[in-house]
Amino acid sequence: MVAYDDIAEWYDQWVGTSPMHNDPYFSEVETLMGDVTGQRICDLACGQGRVSRYLADLGAQVVGIDLSAKLLEIASRHEMELPMGIEYLLADAQNLDVEEVGTFNGVICFMALMDIPDLTPTMNSVARILHPDGWFVFSILHPSFHTSQSGELVLPEGVVRTIRSYFVEGHWRSDTRTGPPGKVGAYHRMLLTYVNALTDAGLIVERMSEPCTIDSFTDTPSLSGLKRPVWAEVPAVLVVRCRKDTPKQEA
Numbered sequence: 001m002v003a004y005d006d007i008a009e010w011y012d013q014w015v016g017t018s019p020m021h022n023d024p025y026f027s028e029v030e031t032l033m034g035d036v037t038g039q040r041i042c043d044l045a046c047g048q049g050r051v052s053r054y055l056a057d058l059g060a061q062v063v064g065i066d067l068s069a070k071l072l073e074i075a076s077r078h079e080m081e082l083p084m085g086i087e088y089l090l091a092d093a094q095n096l097d098v099e100e101v102g103t104f105n106g107v108i109c110f111m112a113l114m115d116i117p118d119l120t121p122t123m124n125s126v127a128r129i130l131h132p133d134g135w136f137v138f139s140i141l142h143p144s145f146h147t148s149q150s151g152e153l154v155l156p157e158g159v160v161r162t163i164r165s166y167f168v169e170g171h172w173r174s175d176t177r178t179g180p181p182g183k184v185g186a187y188h189r190m191l192l193t194y195v196n197a198l199t200d201a202g203l204i205v206e207r208m209s210e211p212c213t214i215d216s217f218t219d220t221p222s223l224s225g226l227k228r229p230v231w232a233e234v235p236a237v238l239v240v241r242c243r244k245d246t247p248k249q250e251a
């Protein structure tokens with residue numbers, strides 16, 4: 001059973017129709033990607049295709065990949081209404097077949113790695129489909145500040161993010177959150193698990209961003225939970241850029 005199939009229509013409504021540049025977290029992603037014009041890019045775990053469409057509009061050649069047939073149906077509907085040359089493929093990020101998807105200058109994975117159960121094969125897939133020297137940019141709920149037992153305390157001196165169970169990795173689901181962690185849950189991993197899995201796959205971290213963007217939100221429903229004052233104290237989201245490390249041939 002694919003979790004996002006059950007909530008595909010809800011997810012489509014929830015992300016809304018506001019362009020990606022209105023999402024301050026995507027702005028950070030865009031900065032770390034750099035100019036994408038003319039590049040062949042894989043939008044990994046593309047969902048209903050909002051990032052794919054944005055990148056295609058910037059002049060990239062985009063292949064969107066997702067495990068949810070229902071979300072891909074919505075993405076394909078958009079592509080039929082306004083053709084942008086985006087190719088959508090139903091596949092599991094944990095075992096992408098390089099023959100099937102070709103090779104890419106870059107892979108983007110926007111707010112989705114925490115939805116994928118197994119990180120190591122996913123990182124290996126990314127490395128496999130990238131050109132030598134290709135880039136990988138992703139954003140995730142910041143693993144230091146979202147765990148199975150994280151919350152907020154309002155104290156006289158201000159709001160405090162509370163974190164327990166940081167060392168407990170695995171699936172969790174929130175009873176109170178209105179976004180995907182409350183609907184389908186998420187996988188928590190320690191920061192070191194991310195960095196070690198990237199390094200083991202030959203993806204070298206070049207740059208990171210921990211944006212404090214509290215003042216720049218619009219009224220997009222998917223961003224309302226990230227508008228709270230606590231996110232001016234600690235970062236809600238982590239953005240990372242990696243470069244595929246291809247061993248140089250001996251002369």
Ligand SMILES: C[S@@+](CC[C@H](N)C(=O)[O-])C[C@H]1O[C@@H](n2cnc3c(N)ncnc32)[C@H](O)[C@@H]1O
Binds near residue numbers: 047049065092
């Ligand atoms: C929070 S959504 C993000 C979607 C999209 N990147 C966006 O920003 O709207 C997480 C996505 O991860 C996808 N996903 C989960 N597990 C996956 C897997 N193993 N392979 C590919 N996609 C997967 C879900 O179907 C869903 O579309």
